Amino acid sequence: MKSSTTSSAPPGTSVQIHDVLMARIQNGEVDPQERLVDTAVATEFGVSRMPARDALMRLAHEGYLEQTTKGFVLPRIDHQEILEIFDLRRLLEPRAAAMAAQNLSEEAFGHLETALKNARQAMTDGEREKLFRACEIFRNGWINAVPNVSLRKAVQRYMTQVQAVRMMTFADPANHPVIVDGNTGLLEAFRRRDAVAAADRILRFVFDGETAYLAAHAAEEMNQSNEPRTATAAGKDTTLTGPR
Amino acid sequence: MKSSTTSSAPPGTSVQIHDVLMARIQNGEVDPQERLVDTAVATEFGVSRMPARDALMRLAHEGYLEQTTKGFVLPRIDHQEILEIFDLRRLLEPRAAAMAAQNLSEEAFGHLETALKNARQAMTDGEREKLFRACEIFRNGWINAVPNVSLRKAVQRYMTQVQAVRMMTFADPANHPVIVDGNTGLLEAFRRRDAVAAADRILRFVFDGETAYLAAHAAEEMNQSNEPRTATAAGKDTTLTGPR
DNA sequence: AACGCAAAAACTGTATACGAATATTTCCTG
DNA sequence: CAGGAAATATTCGTATACAGTTTTTGCGTT
Numbered sequence: 001m002k003s004s005t006t007s008s009a010p011p012g013t014s015v016q017i018h019d020v021l022m023a024r025i026q027n028g029e030v031d032p033q034e035r036l037v038d039t040a041v042a043t044e045f046g047v048s049r050m051p052a053r054d055a056l057m058r059l060a061h062e063g064y065l066e067q068t069t070k071g072f073v074l075p076r077i078d079h080q081e082i083l084e085i086f087d088l089r090r091l092l093e094p095r096a097a098a099m100a101a102q103n104l105s106e107e108a109f110g111h112l113e114t115a116l117k118n119a120r121q122a123m124t125d126g127e128r129e130k131l132f133r134a135c136e137i138f139r140n141g142w143i144n145a146v147p148n149v150s151l152r153k154a155v156q157r158y159m160t161q162v163q164a165v166r167m168m169t170f171a172d173p174a175n176h177p178v179i180v181d182g183n184t185g186l187l188e189a190f191r192r193r194d195a196v197a198a199a200d201r202i203l204r205f206v207f208d209g210e211t212a213y214l215a216a217h218a219a220e221e222m223n224q225s226n227e228p229r230t231a232t233a234a235g236k237d238t239t240l241t242g243p244r
Numbered sequence: 245m246k247s248s249t250t251s252s253a254p255p256g257t258s259v260q261i262h263d264v265l266m267a268r269i270q271n272g273e274v275d276p277q278e279r280l281v282d283t284a285v286a287t288e289f290g291v292s293r294m295p296a297r298d299a300l301m302r303l304a305h306e307g308y309l310e311q312t313t314k315g316f317v318l319p320r321i322d323h324q325e326i327l328e329i330f331d332l333r334r335l336l337e338p339r340a341a342a343m344a345a346q347n348l349s350e351e352a353f354g355h356l357e358t359a360l361k362n363a364r365q366a367m368t369d370g371e372r373e374k375l376f377r378a379c380e381i382f383r384n385g386w387i388n389a390v391p392n393v394s395l396r397k398a399v400q401r402y403m404t405q406v407q408a409v410r411m412m413t414f415a416d417p418a419n420h421p422v423i424v425d426g427n428t429g430l431l432e433a434f435r436r437r438d439a440v441a442a443a444d445r446i447l448r449f450v451f452d453g454e455t456a457y458l459a460a461h462a463a464e465e466m467n468q469s470n471e472p473r474t475a476t477a478a479g480k481d482t483t484l485t486g487p488r
Numbered sequence: 489a490a491c492g493c494a495a496a497a498a499c500t501g502t503a504t505a506c507g508a509a510t511a512t513t514t515c516c517t518g
Numbered sequence: 519c520a521g522g523a524a525a526t527a528t529t530c531g532t533a534t535a536c537a538g539t540t541t542t543t544g545c546g547t548t
Contacts (some may be wrong), residue, residue: 012530012531012532013531013532014531014532035499037498037499037500038499038500039498039499039500047532047533048532048533048534049500049532049533049534050531050532050533050534051531051532051533053500053501054301054531054532057298057301057302058301058305061302061305061306062305067500069499069500069539069540069541070498070499070500070540070541071498071499071500081393081394084392084393084394084395085394087339087392087394087395088336088392088394088395088398091335091336091339091395092332092335092336095331095335148328148331148332149325149328150325150328150329150331150332151328151331151332151335154332154398256500256501256502257501257502258501258502279529281528281529281530282529282530283528283529283530291502291503292502292503292504293502293503293504293530294501294502294503294504295501295502295503297530297531298501298502311530313509313510313511313529313530314510314511314528314529314530315528315529315530489548490547490548491546491547491548492545492546492547492548493544493545493546493547494543494544494545494546495542495543495544495545496541496542496543496544497540497541497542497543498539498540498541498542499538499539499540499541500537500538500539500540501536501537501538501539502535502536502537502538503534503535503536503537504533504534504535504536505532505533505534505535506531506532506533506534507530507531507532507533508529508530508531508532509528509529509530509531510527510528510529510530511526511527511528511529512525512526512527512528513524513525513526513527514523514524514525514526515522515523515524515525516521516522516523516524517520517521517522517523518519518520518521518522
């Protein structure tokens with residue numbers, strides 16, 4: 001199948017559907033409980049099941065969706081896998097950040113600065129969604145500056161875990177300064193084009209992210225174990241409940 | 245699509261086709277010039293184009309094949325990408341080997357020993373194909389002992405590069421002892437369950453592999469640039485020529 | 489009210505067919 | 519003999535349809 005990033009021919013319907021659905025997934029427009037069924041997607045895009053199915057299967061292969069017998073759903077990365085991927089990220093991202101530090105153009109650096117400024121402003125204003133988005137732009141910005149394309153793709157491959165973790169850790173506003181300050185340190189290293197500092201900063205950042213995730217996960221498990229006894233007392237966010 | 249390794253239901257035809265084709269690719273039974281066309285695959289397996297197409301597309305997503313307008317072919321990793329993946333492998337494989345050293349069962353270690361013994365014997369006998377196969381078994385054996393599933397999959401993902409490099413470097417018998425001795429050092433580290441030594445050994449091994457690849461690549465480029473003037477004099481293996 | 493069973497609905501995998509795009513081959517002209 | 523154009527062949531993308539599997543819903547009985 002032609003990739004939308006490499007094909008010189010105008011993309012076919014299945015590629016277009018893939019791109020639209022991927023953008024929705026990445027922008028958080030797909031509900032975790034939602035099921036993407038190929039007949040429904042086909043109807044929405046006015047095509048037959050085949051191109052819809054191709055697009056959904058491709059998204060599943062890329063890790064953005066998971067196939068079930070009742071449609072495609074957002075992947076549920078379990079706790080163990082999230083920890084494993086933190087391990088992996090610590091292997092990949094320091095070198096990636098070091099390479100980015102040496103490779104960043106002035107223009108690209110300017111974009112990082114803007115994104116971080118937006119993140120800090122959104123944190124101050126308490127606008128969680130804008131903060132989420134600005135952090136995403138910041139991360140994508142420096143990753144795109146990594147000249148080793150295979151390393152860049154390897155880092156990008158774990159975006160699903162990064163997003164899953166963020167959805168948990170962003171729920172607690174206490175984590176917001178950790179993220180923004182971590183990114184500020186990274187930006188400083190980029191400003192100095194200091195590869196060693198960039199590697200160190202992102203390593204710490206990923207450790208901090210894991211710490212925040214573990215705290216959020218422990219809180220979630222505590223909430224779940226307390227559920228039967230406090231259900232009438234608590235007006236709890238239902239997204240924290242339900243089967244794993 | 246259900247993965248053949250995770251599904252509890254009997255695999256459907258497209259999964260079966262996928263598995264057979266993948267085994268062929270990994271066993272070197274697919275010619276680099278060969279094109280896998282979905283109509284031909286369908287005929288071979290006695291099914292319609294749809295499951296054949298699904299299997300081929302899945303193999304393409306997994307990096308085992310590349311889609312062209314005239315069928316699926318073995319991927320051609322270019323020189324630059326091979327070097328990038330060497331970089332990546334040095335990030336991933338030391339930790340993978342360290343974890344394997346700590347996790348290897350006696351049974352698994354025994355299999356590694358057998359594979360290495362077979363490799364040494366094949367090298368002595370000058371049986372290149374058996375040597376290739378034994379090295380493959382050795383490598384797969386220790387990778388399968390890595391408890392971090394995500395790291396294991398990440399390492400396995402670059403098998404295509406490993407195979408492409410081997411096809412080049414195995415052509416020169418002078419490289420055979422480098423490979424066997426490197427694996428012997430790694431086995432020694434595994435025997436001692438010495439994580440640090442295992443990491444060091446595989447790091448050296450990947451560096452040695454890159455050195456051998458660069459030498460083979462330089463020789464290939466020299467052959468290509470000399471082709472017009474020495475064609476009548478040289479009885480050259482045609483696999484070294486042709487467009488990239 | 490709960491449980492079990494059967495039927496209906498929902499969804500997927502695969503079959504066949506058609507049209508479009510691309511590559512290859514053949515023929516004609518200079 | 520070589521090059522270009524046209525025709526043919528090959529392959530893919532997508533459309534529609536059918537059958538099987540799984541899930542959900544409804545009804546009856548306890």
